[in-house]
Amino acid sequence: MxxxxxxxxxxxxxxxxxxxxxxxxxxxxxxxxxxxxxxxxxxxxxxxxxxxxxxxxxxxxxxxxxxxxxxxxxxxxxxxxxxxxxxxxxxxxxxxxxxxxxxxxxxxxxxxxxxxxxxxxxxxxxxxxxxxxxxxxxxxxxxxxxxxxxxxxxxxxxxxxxxxxxxxxxxxxxxxxxxxxxxxxxxxxxxxxxxxxxxxxxxxxxxxxxxxxxxxxxxxxxxxxxxxxxxxxxxxxxxxxxxxxxxxxxxxxxxxxFAGGVTRLAANNLADPDEEVEAAVIAGALRRAGVRPHELSYVNGHGSASPLGDATEVRALRAALGVDFRVPVVNSTKGLTGHCLTAAGVVEAVAAVVQLDGGFAHPNANLDHPIDPEVRFAGPVARSMPVEVALSSSFGFGGFNSAVVFTRPAG
Amino acid sequence: MGGAVDESAVLEAVRRNVLAVVPDLDPELITPDRSLADLGCNSIDRADVAAMTVDDLGITVPVAEFGGVADIGDLVRLLVRHC
Known part of the structure; x- marks a missing residue:
C-alpha cells in the first residue's frame, strides 16, 4: 500500500x-x-x-x-x-x-x-x-x-x-x-x-x-x-x-x-477464528510490504490466550509463512498488558515498534508448554536480536482479521 | 416545594452543582453577578448544572425558560419561581 x-x-x-x-x-x-x-x-x-x-x-x-x-x-x-x-x-x-x-x-x-x-x-x-x-x-x-x-x-x-x-x-x-x-x-x-x-x-x-x-x-x-x-x-x-x-x-x-497492512472479513458473525483468512492477511501484509517470509524477524501475535484462537493462529502462521514459519520470533504482548480489546492493535503496534527500534523480543508470560514446539516462541526472558521486519496481527469477533508490518526507517 | 425555598438555599444548590461540574473552581467566585460562562462552563456544562439543580430541588422547569438566563442571579430567580 x-x-x-x-x-x-x-x-x-x-x-x-x-x-x-x-x-x-x-x-x-x-x-x-x-x-x-x-x-x-x-x-x-x-x-x-x-x-x-x-x-x-x-x-x-x-x-x-x-x-x-x-x-x-x-x-x-x-x-x-x-x-x-x-x-x-x-x-x-x-x-x-x-x-x-x-x-x-x-x-x-x-x-x-x-x-x-x-x-x-x-x-x-x-x-x-x-x-x-x-x-x-x-x-x-x-x-x-x-x-x-x-x-x-x-x-x-x-x-x-x-x-x-x-x-x-x-x-x-x-x-x-x-x-x-x-x-x-x-x-x-x-x-x-x-x-x-x-x-x-x-x-x-x-x-x-x-x-x-x-x-x-x-x-x-x-x-x-x-x-x-x-x-x-x-x-x-x-x-x-x-x-x-x-x-x-x-x-x-x-x-x-509502516510498510503495509491488510484487513479482511471472514464472512461470519461469530466468535470463531478463521485460519484461512488469518493466513491471508499475514501473507498479504508481508506482500504489501515487499517482504519475503524468510525476511520476517518478529511476529507480535494476536495471542489472546483463547483456547481455539491461539491454536488457529499458530496454524495460520504456518500456512502464511510456509517453510519459513520457524524464522520469526513470536510473542504475545497480551500476556503482560492483558487484552486491551479495541486498543490492542495500537498498543501492540507500539510494542512491535519499540522492539524493532530497541533490538529485542520481549518474553512470553506463562509460556510453560508451548502449543506448537516448532514455532520460535520468545522464552521467559527478553532476547536481544536485530529486528528488521515486525508483523503485528489482530483478530476480532465477527470475522475481523488484520495484520500490519513495520520495518526499520530508511536512512 | 410550596415557596419554602429562599434564594440563598437555591444559590447554594447551584454552587454545589457548579463545583461538581467544574471541580477546580474557587467556590467564592460563584456569585449571582457572574455568568456560568464566565466561570468556564460551556453550553453542555451549563445544561448539566441546570438539570442537576432542578433535580436537587425536586422541581420541573421547561427547558425554554433557561434561554433568558444571563447570570447566576437570573438562574436562581428562575428556579425559585418554580419552587
Whole structure:
C-alpha cells in the first residue's frame, strides 16, 4: 500500500507503563500488569498530573487538554494522554503541520459501555439525575470530538470498529488516509474499552474470557497448553502515521516505516477464528510490504490466550509463512498488558515498534508448554536480536482479521 | 416545594452543582453577578448544572425558560419561581 508512510510519534498508557519509555522497560523485563483478578488495571494514575508531566508541550496545549477533557470518562482521559505523548514525540507542537492536513482515526466501538451502565444504574430510580451531557459523552465519537478539540486538528476524522482487531483496522485506515494524500499525518488512537458487568459476564459465559481464580499473574497464558481465555487489560495507545515526505520536510526522524497492512472479513458473525483468512492477511501484509517470509524477524501475535484462537493462529502462521514459519520470533504482548480489546492493535503496534527500534523480543508470560514446539516462541526472558521486519496481527469477533508490518526507517 | 425555598438555599444548590461540574473552581467566585460562562462552563456544562439543580430541588422547569438566563442571579430567580 503505502510507499512512504512512516511512524513519527507514539504514545501509550497501560497497566505496565504510563508512557513509551516505561512501557518499553516493562516489556524488556517481562513485567506483567495482570495483578488483579479483574485483569490489568491502570492504577495510581492522575489525568492532570500526566498532562502536566508533558513539559515539552506548550502550557497552552496542556491547559486546553485539562480544560476540555478533565471530566471526560476514564477511557477518553487515557486516550488524550496517549495522543498528547504521540503529538509531543512527533514534534507536532513545534514543527507543526496545517491543522487541516492532520487526520484523526479513533479505533474502537462501544467504548462507553461502562459509562452508560453506570449512568443507567444511577438514574434507574431517579431519571432526573441524568446529566444532559450524557447525550454527547455516551457517543464513541466523543473521542474524536474531544481529541480534535484538544489538539486543534481539522483534517478528516472518524471512528473505525473491528472488535478486538479495531486498533489494527484503524492503522490500516489511517495509513490509507496518508498514502492517498488526503492528509499529511494521521493520529491513530487505539481507544480503551472499559468492560461493564454485562460484557464481563457474557464474555466469561462464552468461554472467551478466563474465569477469575488463582494467582492473577498466572491467569493469562498465550500460546500455552494451559491457556483458559483472555484476561482484559486497560490501556490506550496512539501512533502518528505520516508521509515520509512531510516528515523529512519537518525535519522529524521516523522511528519505523509502516510498510503495509491488510484487513479482511471472514464472512461470519461469530466468535470463531478463521485460519484461512488469518493466513491471508499475514501473507498479504508481508506482500504489501515487499517482504519475503524468510525476511520476517518478529511476529507480535494476536495471542489472546483463547483456547481455539491461539491454536488457529499458530496454524495460520504456518500456512502464511510456509517453510519459513520457524524464522520469526513470536510473542504475545497480551500476556503482560492483558487484552486491551479495541486498543490492542495500537498498543501492540507500539510494542512491535519499540522492539524493532530497541533490538529485542520481549518474553512470553506463562509460556510453560508451548502449543506448537516448532514455532520460535520468545522464552521467559527478553532476547536481544536485530529486528528488521515486525508483523503485528489482530483478530476480532465477527470475522475481523488484520495484520500490519513495520520495518526499520530508511536512512 | 410550596415557596419554602429562599434564594440563598437555591444559590447554594447551584454552587454545589457548579463545583461538581467544574471541580477546580474557587467556590467564592460563584456569585449571582457572574455568568456560568464566565466561570468556564460551556453550553453542555451549563445544561448539566441546570438539570442537576432542578433535580436537587425536586422541581420541573421547561427547558425554554433557561434561554433568558444571563447570570447566576437570573438562574436562581428562575428556579425559585418554580419552587
Amino acid at each position: 503505502p510507499p512512504g508512510v512512516v511512524v513519527t510519534g507514539m504514545g501509550v498508557v497501560s497497566a505496565i507503563g504510563r508512557d513509551v519509555p516505561s512501557f518499553t522497560e516493562a516489556l524488556r523485563g517481562g513485567r506483567t500488569g495482570i495483578t488483579d483478578p479483574a485483569g490489568a488495571r491502570i492504577t495510581g494514575w492522575s489525568f492532570p498530573d500526566e498532562v502536566h508531566r508533558l513539559r515539552e508541550l506548550p502550557a497552552r496545549l496542556r491547559d486546553r487538554a485539562t480544560r476540555v477533557a478533565a471530566r471526560s470518562p476514564l477511557p477518553l482521559r487515557v486516550a488524550v494522554v496517549a495522543a498528547l505523548q504521540a503529538w509531543a514525540s512527533a514534534e507536532l507542537h513545534d514543527r507543526p503541520l496545517p491543522p487541516e492536513r492532520v487526520g484523526l482515526v479513533v479505533a474502537g466501538s462501544n467504548l462507553t459501555a461502562r459509562y452508560c451502565h453506570d449512568a443507567q444504574a444511577e438514574c434507574a430510580t431517579r431519571p432526573g439525575r441524568l446529566r444532559p451531557s450524557f447525550a454527547l459523552r455516551a457517543l464513541d465519537t466523543d473521542h474524536v470530538g474531544t481529541l480534535s478539540a484538544v489538539l486543534g486538528t481539522t483534517g478528516e476524522g472518524c471512528t473505525v470498529g473491528g472488535a478486538s482487531a479495531s486498533g489494527s483496522v484503524g492503522l490500516v485506515a489511517g495509513a490509507r488516509l496518508v498514502s492517498s494524500g488526503e492528509v499529511d499525518a494521521c493520529l491513530v488512537v487505539g481507544a480503551m474499552l472499559e468492560l461493564g458487568p454485562l460484557e464481563r459476564r457474557a464474555l466469561t459465559a462464552l468461554g472467551a474470557m478466563a474465569p477469575p481464580g488463582g494467582d492473577p499473574t498466572a491467569m493469562c497464558r498465550p500460546f500455552d497448553a494451559g491457556r483458559r481465555g483472555f484476561v482484559p487489560g486497560e490501556g490506550s495507545a496512539c501512533l502518528v502515521l505520516e508521509s515520509a515526505a512531510t516528515a523529512r520536510r519537518r525535519g522529524v526522524a521516523a522511528v519505523a516505516a
